[in-house]
Amino acid sequence: AEWCGPCKMLAPILKQVKEASGEQLKIVKIDVDQNQSIASKYQVRGVPTMVLFKNGKPVWRQSGVMQKPDILNVIQSYS
Template sequence: MSKFSELINQDKPVLVDFFAEWCGPCKMMAPILKEVKDSVGDAVSILKIDVDKNQTLAATYQVRGVPTLLLFKNGKQLWRQSGVVQKNDLISLIKSHQ
């Protein structure tokens, strides 16, 4: 099993941020994700995946644009959205899947 598969197979929500270093909106997501982590603490794991360094993984999840956020729990994809997502929306999403 790959490391990524192990990470998303937790029984708590795992938020995956597919991003690229050159992407402006991705840079806007970084402080939002930090605030989300500060708010919900250990209730969620947050993974950042650089699409340029992990092209196979990005292709597996059909990530066409960045940033793309996916929420997993027990290995199942529960939610997906491309673009910048606001802090309160992410916190509500995470709490609804705890």
């Protein structure tokens, strides 16, 4: 969402996570205001919400801003 300050804070962190993870990770950002059906499908109640998918299924979710090391630890725990 354009108005979401924490989302803007998370964007550069996710860029760093992607750079650290290489091709094994795909990061997709969804604007909940523009994609309400997707937000509803994945039960996004607050923004930012991160959802980790493995084999096409959501395996982890977290609302709020997290730091790069914490996000990488979550990814590692599911890989």
